[in-house]
Structure formats: C-alpha cells, structure tokens
Amino acid sequence: MNESVDVLIIGAGASGAAVAWSLAETKMHILCLDQGGWMNPAAYPSTGRDWEARFFGDYSPSPNIRARPEDYPINDDNSPIKVVNFNGVGGSTVMYTAHFPRLHPSDFKVKTLDGVADDWPIDYDTLAPFFAENDRMMGVSGLSGDPAFPPTDPPMPPLPLGRSGAALGKAMNKLGWHWWPSDTTVATTDYEGRARCINLGHCTPACAQGAKASTDITYWPAALRAGVELRTHCRVREITTNEHGMASGVVYYDEDGVEQFQAAEVVIIACNGIGTPRLLLNSASGRFPNGLANSSGLVGKNLMFHPYAQVYGFVEEVTDSNRAPPICLWSKEFYETDLSRGFVRGYAIQFGRGVGPVFEAVMSEGKGILPWGPDHHRVFRRLNGHRLAASAICEDLPEEHNRVTLDPQLKDSHGIPAPKVDYRIGGNSVKMMEHGIARAKEVLAAAGATDICVNSPILYGGWHLLGTARMGTDPERSVVNEWGRSHDVKNLFIVDGSVFVTSGGVNPTSTIQAIALYIADQMKSRLADLFD
Amino acid sequence: MSTEPALTPAQRDDLRAVAAMIIPESAEYKVPGADDLKIQADILATLGRDTKLVREALDYLARLAAKPLADLDPAKREAVANEFRSSGGAAAATLTRVVLQCYYRDDRVLRSLGLELRPPFPQGYTLEQGDWSLLDPVKARPAMWRRVP
Numbered sequence: 001m002n003e004s005v006d007v008l009i010i011g012a013g014a015s016g017a018a019v020a021w022s023l024a025e026t027k028m029h030i031l032c033l034d035q036g037g038w039m040n041p042a043a044y045p046s047t048g049r050d051w052e053a054r055f056f057g058d059y060s061p062s063p064n065i066r067a068r069p070e071d072y073p074i075n076d077d078n079s080p081i082k083v084v085n086f087n088g089v090g091g092s093t094v095m096y097t098a099h100f101p102r103l104h105p106s107d108f109k110v111k112t113l114d115g116v117a118d119d120w121p122i123d124y125d126t127l128a129p130f131f132a133e134n135d136r137m138m139g140v141s142g143l144s145g146d147p148a149f150p151p152t153d154p155p156m157p158p159l160p161l162g163r164s165g166a167a168l169g170k171a172m173n174k175l176g177w178h179w180w181p182s183d184t185t186v187a188t189t190d191y192e193g194r195a196r197c198i199n200l201g202h203c204t205p206a207c208a209q210g211a212k213a214s215t216d217i218t219y220w221p222a223a224l225r226a227g228v229e230l231r232t233h234c235r236v237r238e239i240t241t242n243e244h245g246m247a248s249g250v251v252y253y254d255e256d257g258v259e260q261f262q263a264a265e266v267v268i269i270a271c272n273g274i275g276t277p278r279l280l281l282n283s284a285s286g287r288f289p290n291g292l293a294n295s296s297g298l299v300g301k302n303l304m305f306h307p308y309a310q311v312y313g314f315v316e317e318v319t320d321s322n323r324a325p326p327i328c329l330w331s332k333e334f335y336e337t338d339l340s341r342g343f344v345r346g347y348a349i350q351f352g353r354g355v356g357p358v359f360e361a362v363m364s365e366g367k368g369i370l371p372w373g374p375d376h377h378r379v380f381r382r383l384n385g386h387r388l389a390a391s392a393i394c395e396d397l398p399e400e401h402n403r404v405t406l407d408p409q410l411k412d413s414h415g416i417p418a419p420k421v422d423y424r425i426g427g428n429s430v431k432m433m434e435h436g437i438a439r440a441k442e443v444l445a446a447a448g449a450t451d452i453c454v455n456s457p458i459l460y461g462g463w464h465l466l467g468t469a470r471m472g473t474d475p476e477r478s479v480v481n482e483w484g485r486s487h488d489v490k491n492l493f494i495v496d497g498s499v500f501v502t503s504g505g506v507n508p509t510s511t512i513q514a515i516a517l518y519i520a521d522q523m524k525s526r527l528a529d530l531f532d
Numbered sequence: 533m534s535t536e537p538a539l540t541p542a543q544r545d546d547l548r549a550v551a552a553m554i555i556p557e558s559a560e561y562k563v564p565g566a567d568d569l570k571i572q573a574d575i576l577a578t579l580g581r582d583t584k585l586v587r588e589a590l591d592y593l594a595r596l597a598a599k600p601l602a603d604l605d606p607a608k609r610e611a612v613a614n615e616f617r618s619s620g621g622a623a624a625a626t627l628t629r630v631v632l633q634c635y636y637r638d639d640r641v642l643r644s645l646g647l648e649l650r651p652p653f654p655q656g657y658t659l660e661q662g663d664w665s666l667l668d669p670v671k672a673r674p675a676m677w678r679r680v681p
Contacts, residue, residue: 044653046651046652046653047651047653047654048651049637049650049651050578050633050637051651051652052633052636052637053578053633053634053637056582056629056633057580057581057582067581104677104678105677105678105679105680106677106678106679106680108680109680109681112680112681113678113680123680124680145671147670147671147673147674147675147676147677148675148676148677149677150677159659160659160660160661160662161661161662161663161664161666162659162660162661162662163660163662165662166662166663166666169662169663169666169667170666172670173666173669173670176669178670178673178676179667179670180667180670181667197656198654198655198656198657199652199656199657199658199659200652200653200656200657201652201657202652208652208653208654209653209654209656320659322652323657323658323659324657324659332676332677336676336677336678337678357636357637357642357645357647358632358633358636358637361632361633361635361636362628362629362632362633365554365628365632366625366628372553372554372555372613372617373553373554373556374556374558376554376555376556377555377558377560377561377563381561381645384645
C-alpha cells in the first residue's frame with residue numbers, strides 16, 4: 001500500500017517538472033509519476049557514427065516509429081499531421097529543437113482583436129513574471145530588443161549568426177522584413193551546471209553535451225533536491241474519484257507491470273495535449289460517464305497542432321548545415337493580423353541552418369532532386385552543405401471537430417486504450433500556409449537559392465499538442481478555470497498545453513512552462529481555500 | 533535471438549544490384565558505389581527494424597524484374613527501377629533510405645565530401661559569429677508588436 005501524498009503530478013516533462021519545482025517550497029509531500037525513465041546522454045545519437053540513422057529508428061520523433069517501451073501508440077491515420085513527442089523524464093524537452101519564443105500579447109485576445117475563437121482568461125502581463133522565471137530556470141539564450149516583441153532579458157547571449165544566419169539576414173534585409181536571432185534554450189555559455197553548446201548540430205534528438213535545456217537537467221535536479229519524489233516507469237491508467245466527486249488518487253502500473261493505487265489530496269495532470277485528454281477519457285466512471293472533468297464535453301476537442309509550411313532551397317555558398325544547432329533566426333513580419341492577406345491571425349517564420357549528409361540524401365532523393373545513377377555524386381555535392389530553410393509556423397484556430405478520442409481497438413503495452421486523433425487543417429490555416437510558402441520562396445530567392453522544395457504540411461510536424469482541455473471562466477465552454485483547476489473536480493489541475501485557448505503562431509514550450517509556474521503560484525497563494 | 537539471415541541470398545543480390553543503380557562507383561570522385569561489399573555489410577548488419585519493409589521492397593522488386601535484377605539488360609533494369617521508385621511506396625522509400633544512410637557514413641565517402649570521420653560528440657564544431665551589423669536596420673525599426681486593449 002502506497003502512502004498517500006499531498007500532491008500527485010502525472011508526467012515529468014516540460015510542465016510537470018516546472019510545477020513540481022515551484023510547489024516544492026510548500027514542503028508538501030509531492031510525488032511525480034512518469035511512464036518513462038531517466039535518459040542516458042552517453043547513449044544519445046550524436047555520440048555515434050550512426051547519429052543520423054537513429055532519427056529514423058529509436059530516436060524518431062514519432063512514438064509510433066520509435067516504439068520504445070515508454071511510448072504509447074497513437075492512431076493518427078486520420079490526420080495530415082502526425083503526432084510527435086517523447087516520453088521519459090524530461091518529456092518532449094528531451095527531443096525538441098529548443099526554439100523558445102513566447103506567445104505574443106495579442107495571442108491572448110484573439111476574440112477581442114480579431115473576432116475569432118475565444119480570448120484567454122489570462123493575459124501576457126499575468127504570465128510575464130513566470131516567463132522570466134522560466135527563462136532563468138531553463139536557461140535561455142537570446143538577444144534583447146526585438147522590435148516585434150515586448151522587452152525581454154535572456155540570461156545568455158544569442159547563438160552566433162553563422163554562415164546561414166548571415167545569408168538569411170542579408171536576404172531579409174533586401175526585402176525589408178523583420179528578422180531576429182531566435183530565443184533558444186541551447187546554452188551559449190556555461191550555465192547552472194550545464195556546459196555551453198559545442199555545436200553538435202543534431203540537437204532535436206537529445207543533446208549529449210547537455211547544452212540544450214531539457215527538464216531532466218534543469219528543473220528536476222532542483223526539484224529533487226527540494227524534496228520532490230519522482231517515480232519512473234509508472235504508467236497511470238486512470239484517475240479515481242471518491243463519493244464527493246473529488247480525485248482520490250490514481251491507478252498505475254509500476255516498472256514490473258504490477259497494478260498499484262496511489263492516493264493523493266491533489267492531482268495535477270501534465271501529459272500535454274494528447275496524453276491529458278486520453279487520461280481524462282480513460283478515467284470515465286459512474287460519476288463521470290463521459291470522462292473525468294468533461295461536463296463541458298470539450299475534453300479532447302479543439303486540438304491545435306500548428307501546421308508547418310516548410311520551404312527550402314540551395315545556395316552556392318556553404319551553409320552551417322549540421323555543424324550548428326538548427327535554431328537560427330525567426331521573423332514576425334507576418335505574425336499579426338492583416339486582413340489584406342486573406343486570413344486572420346498570422347505566423348512566424350523559423351529559419352534553419354541545414355542538415356547532415358544522410359538527411360540531405362534521403363530528403364533530396366525523396367523530393368526527386370537527387371537522382372539515381374552516375375549524376376548522383378555531382379548533384380549531391382551541389383546540395384550537401386548548401387541548404388537554407390524557412391518554415392511558416394501557422395496559428396491553428398480551435399475547431400471542435402479536431403479532436404482526441406479513445407481508439408476502440410488500439411491499446412498500449414499495458415492494455416490501456418490508446419488515443420485516436422481526428423484532425424484536418426482549417427481553411428484559414430490553408431490560406432496562411434499558402435501565404436507563408438510564397439513569402440518563404442521570396443526570401444530564398446533573395447538569398448539566391450535554387451531547387452526550391454516545399455513540405456506543406458510537414459508530415460511529422462505535430463510537435464505542438466494544444467487545446468484539448470481548454471482554460472476559461474465558463475464551465476460550459478472550458479475544462480479548467482483561469483488558474484488551471486478543473487471546473488468539475490475541485491482538486492484536479494491541468495498545467496500542460498491542453499489548457500491553451502488558442503495556439504498563437506510560435507512554439508509553445510515557453511508558454512506551457514510559464515502557465516505551469518503561474519498555476520503553481522496560484523495554488524500556493526490559495527492553499528487555505530484551494531478546493532472552495 | 534534469431535540467427536536467421538535478414539535477407540535471402542537472392543534478396544541480397546537484388547539489394548546489391550539496386551544499390552549500385554542508386555549510387556554507382558565514381559572514379560571522378562574516388563568513391564565506391566553503394567554496392568561496395570563493406571557498405572553492403574553495414575546495411576545488412578544494421579537493418580534492424582527496417583528489415584520487414586526492406587524485404588517487402590525486395591519482394592516487389594523481384595516481382596517487377598521476374599529474374600535477378602543483375603541479369604536484366606540495362607534498359608529493362610532501368611525500367612524496373614523507375615517503376616519501383618514510382619509505385620513502391622513506403623517499402624521502396626525505406627530500402628532507398630537504408631542504402632543512403634549507410635553510404636553516407638562510409639569513411640571513403642565522407643572523406644571524398646571533405647567531412648570528418650567522427651560523430652558530432654564530443655568534439656563538436658565551430659560556429660562563426662557572422663556579421664551582426666546586418667541586424668542594424670531591424671534594430672532601427674519601431675516596435676511592431678500589436679498592443680492589446
């Protein structure tokens with residue numbers, strides 16, 4: 001029999017780690033369960049000669065391809081964008097590009113400003129101190145003074161421009177468009193026990209140097225020192241409730257596959273936009289027949305991905321290719337609404353530095369620009385090390401038909417029903433992607449690129465899993481309130497990307513973690529009447 | 533652990549033949565073809581989770597060719613390869629990727645490309661700062677983020 005805990009957190013990723021660390025100062029008994037284990041950087045792909053090949057196998061971003069014991073399958077057949085994530089201590093921060101923009105102030109007020117979707121019940125100013133705290137904890141490298149964003153103060157200088165950044169910056173200047181070095185959680189100096197970046201280049205599938213911030217090396221060491229308990233290889237099947245309609249704990253399978261019950265006074269879900277609705281729907285009971293915390297019927301609905309429209313080409317000069325982090329520049333030139341473009345809201349452009357030889361060969365052969373036969377060698381030498389890329393990351397508006405449900409057949413290794421994703425790209429997003437492709441082609445043309453290729457959407461581009469347990473003040477139109485507490489279950493909180501009301505047009509990890517810290521702060525300030 | 537070879541001898545022969553079609557040897561660049569024995573050995577040793585799809589691809593190739601690929605005359609072999617690429621789906625793409633990922637980590641090939649024969653870690657690479665004065669016109673722009681009421 002497990003001893004009851006004060007706070008039980010499900011998921012040790014971006015948000016679970018942040019909320020655990022923040023709550024630790026309360027000295028409550030805090031336990032986190034994660035279905036995965038601790039990572040071993042010595043085994044990360046960039047330590048071996050097969051570093052690129054492993055991206056197609058055990059370090060694929062797709063859990064369906066990767067299929068590690070920690071992963072659960074996802075039926076995403078009915079989606080043009082496939083779900084990508086990572087399961088383990090650190091969650092998807094182990095396997096992300098470390099691009100670290102924040103949502104803009106306007107992103108929280110889309111109904112007021114543009115008459116679409118809904119406003120958030122919180123705003124940028126509310127989150128600002130938590131963004132700053134998270135920047136310090138994760139260790140952000142960037143440059144203050146971006147005219148496209150309110151003032152920020154990254155603790156480390158930005159990544160170098162490099163050859164790719166300089167080529168892209170010149171092209172953007174020709175067009176007169178905004179660009180700026182991207183904020184990133186890749187450390188450019190030694191920082192809080194982390195070694196600085198040495199340009200391994202293959203950042204996304206985990207950083208062997210430890211320069212890229214993942215929560216297993218940022219928040220978790222601090223949280224553990226502060227007394228938080230983290231139990232690994234524990235997969236939660238369901239959240240249980242008592243006769244008062246309160247969460248009473250969870251049923252999980254331990255490392256040996258043995259079913260366990262863990263009682264808790266407070267349950268916090270941090271499983272992100274697919275895992276969280278899956279868990280709530282799997283927690284249906286006589287009291288909550290449609291799934292836990294689902295009186296609104298919105299659990300699993302309004303899934304937002306950020307459709308990516310990627311354009312790349314090849315220049316005569318040598319680019320940084322794989323000899324630098326992929327993170328380079330961003331542009332917010334088309335971020336805010338301009339109805340003359342034919343759509344509402346907007347997108348950021350992410351610029352990439354290039355790829356390694358295997359990626360170049362595989363992608364270019366697949367696109368038909370790298371031939372088979374004797375001419376292969378000449379063409380490959382023209383392409384390899386000469387790539388520049390631009391991706392429009394488009395704001396995805398919430399639509400209820402885009403949803404996560406439980407698959408009637410598919411189950412994980414513990415027999416727990418797997419999630420099923422039904423998603424289609426909305427008309428506004430399609431127009432936005434077309435606009436982004438046209439602008440990206442202009443940039444690449446200005447840089448002198450040829451052999452232009454397009455991936456729209458990026459098939460395995462479902463990194464950002466948002467909106468499936470949205471935040472709001474109206475219990476009929478939202479799952480959690482403005483400080484993350486379930487409207488239906490007063491001791492149940494959600495702190496991950498599923499609480500997003502709208503998606504913005506930037507990578508969400510920074511905002512997810514700021515929200516987790518904000519909710520933790522709200523909980524700490526309301527401890528005396530947390531359940532009222 | 534199974535000791536059964538991942539591919540039959542006939543499949544290995546066809547794999548070698550199609551690999552040579554993807555990347556033939558080049559005297560100009562002083563590189564082997566992808567049918568090189570060392571590269572083929574790397575492919576076979578590391579097929580792993582790709583084995584099933586590669587087998588499917590080779591079965592499909594065998595059906596298209598109706599005889600060992602190497603025995604076809606060049607025109608027919610080219611026609612089979614074109615059909616394989618256009619209609620082979622995920623299996624053909626996997627076979628091609630497996631050939632490419634082993635070819636482009638071979639020492640001789642990397643040396644020809646001027647790349648270092650090592651993994652990224654622990655040495656890493658040097659990234660030049662670049663010309664930060666390029667950012668001056670952007671810094672001079674007025675604030676452009678949208679205010680909210």
